[in-house]
Amino acid sequence: MVSLSVAPLFPLTTSNSASVCARFAAGDARMINSFCFQHNKGHRKIVCACVVPSQNLRSDESSSVIFNGSSKWEHLSKLRESEDDSDVLIECRDVYKSFGEKQILSGVSFKIRHGEAVGIIGPSGTGKSTVLKIIAGLLAPDKGEVYIRGRKRAGLISDEELSGLRIGLVFQSAALFDSLTVRENVGFLLYENSSMPADQISEVVKESLAAVGLKGVEDRLPSELSGGMKKRVALARSIIYDTTKDAIEPEVLLYDEPTAGLDPIASTVVEDLIRSVHIKGRDALGNPGKIVSYVVVTHQHSTISRAIDRLLFLHKGKVVWQGMTHEFTSSINPIVQQFASGSLDGPIKY
Numbered sequence: 476m477v478s479l480s481v482a483p484l485f486p487l488t489t490s491n492s493a494s495v496c497a498r499f500a501a502g503d504a505r506m507i508n509s510f511c512f513q514h515n516k517g518h519r520k521i522v523c524a525c526v527v528p529s530q531n532l533r534s535d536e537s538s539s540v541i542f543n544g545s546s547k548w549e550h551l552s553k554l555r556e557s558e559d560d561s562d563v564l565i566e567c568r569d570v571y572k573s574f575g576e577k578q579i580l581s582g583v584s585f586k587i588r589h590g591e592a593v594g595i596i597g598p599s600g601t602g603k604s605t606v607l608k609i610i611a612g613l614l615a616p617d618k619g620e621v622y623i624r625g626r627k628r629a630g631l632i633s634d635e636e637l638s639g640l641r642i643g644l645v646f647q648s649a650a651l652f653d654s655l656t657v658r659e660n661v662g663f664l665l666y667e668n669s670s671m672p673a674d675q676i677s678e679v680v681k682e683s684l685a686a687v688g689l690k691g692v693e694d695r696l697p698s699e700l701s702g703g704m705k706k707r708v709a710l711a712r713s714i715i716y717d718t719t720k721d722a723i724e725p726e727v728l729l730y731d732e733p734t735a736g737l738d739p740i741a742s743t744v745v746e747d748l749i750r751s752v753h754i755k756g757r758d759a760l761g762n763p764g765k766i767v768s769y770v771v772v773t774h775q776h777s778t779i780s781r782a783i784d785r786l787l788f789l790h791k792g793k794v795v796w797q798g799m800t801h802e803f804t805s806s807i808n809p810i811v812q813q814f815a816s817g818s819l820d821g822p823i824k825y
């Protein structure tokens with residue numbers, strides 16, 4: 476059975492049991508709410524979120540990976556081809572997507588491996604959010620395939636019976652329900668879909684909020700929170716899960732511009748939270764994170780340097796460069812160089 480429901484930092488969950496759950500936190504909570512009630516007929520599960528040691532951007536020209544047909548890239552590409560793929564959680568293979576006449580993705584290919592913290596960057600409108608939605612199973616590619624732990628996904632997440640991987644999508648907007656308290660927002664899925672008693676949900680909500688460094692805000696309404704706090708509440712909602720269910724699958728979180736609109740310090744808080752809920756990190760309570768891998772779409776340099784280990788650069792519908800975060804600023808790829816410097820001169824035209 477398939478059920479879809481919502482969460483502000485929106486987890487989309489699939490399970491390897493007969494139930495599948497998708498959680499969303501989109502821009503319009505009401506729209507999501509109605510979507511949720513239409514679809515959420517049976518079982519569901521809930522998800523979590525992530526952290527890892529940060530890396531600083533630095534120059535390392537010798538290790539850059541360039542996608543311009545250079546022999547170095549071809550060589551590395553061949554090496555990667557022969558790599559062991561047993562740790563690949565998600566793979567997009569030659570994905571195409573158009574909206575009407577507008578071709579957005581024209582053969583996007585990449586892999587997300589177990590334990591990775593991956594960033595997708597590139598000019599505005601190049602299809603980064605579209606890629607996240609395709610990974611999440613909210614949009615189907617026109618052509619090409621998405622593999623979840625080696626299994627080809629057919630159609631949308633709602634069509635899936637089996638996946639073995641929970642995928643959560645955290646939208647740019649916190650997408651909290653305005654009329655619900657923080658407790659009700661964070662525990663939304665549990666109140667709606669689990670058999671957990673209210674006091675137990677309340678406890679789990681409290682723990683989830685504590686994991687993102689928030690205490691004593693359970694009874695507040697979203698309007699009483701700052702933008703940064705709303706994002707943290709949304710993150711708490713994305714990492715909450717039904718503690719009465721066992722066998723929780725590995726989970727991947729997808730963040731769409733998690734620090735957009737935040738001041739530098741609030742951005743740092745969110746970037747560290749993203750790290751902290753990752754399996755390589757520790758949350759505010761000192762517990763290891765539960766998110767196995769995550770993907771962040773961002774334009775912010777601080778988020779790239781603080782929360783991301785490997786980057787995919789999307790341009791004109793393709794991944795035109797990929798490399799470790801520290802290789803980004805030293806890349807000799809003209810597209811990357813222009814983007815990194817913010818120059819108006821170069822191959823990217825506005």
Ligand SMILES: Nc1ncnc2c1ncn2[C@@H]1O[C@H](COP(=O)(O)OP(=O)(O)OP(=O)(O)O)[C@@H](O)[C@H]1O
Binds near residue numbers: 579597600606
């Ligand atoms: N559902 C849709 N219907 C029609 N067009 C869409 C839809 N979703 C996205 N687009 C268009 O596809 C293009 C890529 O959008 P997308 O949001 O994926 O880009 P992006 O790289 O994330 O942009 P930004 O960095 O500005 O957030 C845009 O031109 C957008 O208007």
